[in-house]
Amino acid sequence: MKATGWVPLALALAGCGSGHDAASDQIADGKRVFQRCTACHTIGQYATDTDGPNLYGVMNAPIGERRTRFSYTAGLKALGGNWDAERVDRWLANPRRMVPGTTMAFAGLPNPQDRADVIAYLSTQGP
Numbered sequence: 001m002k003a004t005g006w007v008p009l010a011l012a013l014a015g016c017g018s019g020h021d022a023a024s025d026q027i028a029d030g031k032r033v034f035q036r037c038t039a040c041h042t043i044g045q046y047a048t049d050t051d052g053p054n055l056y057g058v059m060n061a062p063i064g065e066r067r068t069r070f071s072y073t074a075g076l077k078a079l080g081g082n083w084d085a086e087r088v089d090r091w092l093a094n095p096r097r098m099v100p101g102t103t104m105a106f107a108g109l110p111n112p113q114d115r116a117d118v119i120a121y122l123s124t125q126g127p
């Protein structure tokens with residue numbers, strides 16, 4: 001079947017009609033939560049690493065490998081695998097519990113909703 005193009009438009013209009021789209025609300029909330037991360041992390045595609053690695057495209061990327069110039073801790077790298085939503089959730093709840101000795105000096109986000117929101121936001125910031 002040929003792509004028609006009217007489906008996304010219809011969805012966009014439906015989103016407008018209902019006033020607020022739940023998904024975009026969550027991303028906006030996540031962007032607000034991300035303000036707590038910006039002391040150490042940039043997110044722009046071409047932004048540099050600061051105290052922490054730049055986080056553009058971090059979702060589903062290999063853990064502790066993406067930013068080749070950043071000195072990740074051995075503990076973080078030893079986790080292996082990729083950052084899926086479940087692992088980012090565990091990381092953000094309490095980085096030091098997941099990786100004792102991590103240099104991410106952040107107490108964590110105790111509220112599961114904050115974690116879900118910021119994960120939704122991170123998922124939109126990548127290729």
Ligand code: HEC
Nearest residue numbers: 036037040051052053063064072073076102103104105106
């Ligand atoms: C005080 C500075 C600081 C704050 C605040 C901070 N981080 Fe980090 N973050 C780091 C450092 C440093 C690392 C590298 C940790 C390591 O190598 O063990 C890191 C690593 C990460 C990683 C893994 C990146 C990769 O390439 O594998 C993610 C994801 C992450 N942080 C997300 C967040 C989010 C989301 C927040 C806000 C809720 C946040 N961080 C707040 C400093 C910080």
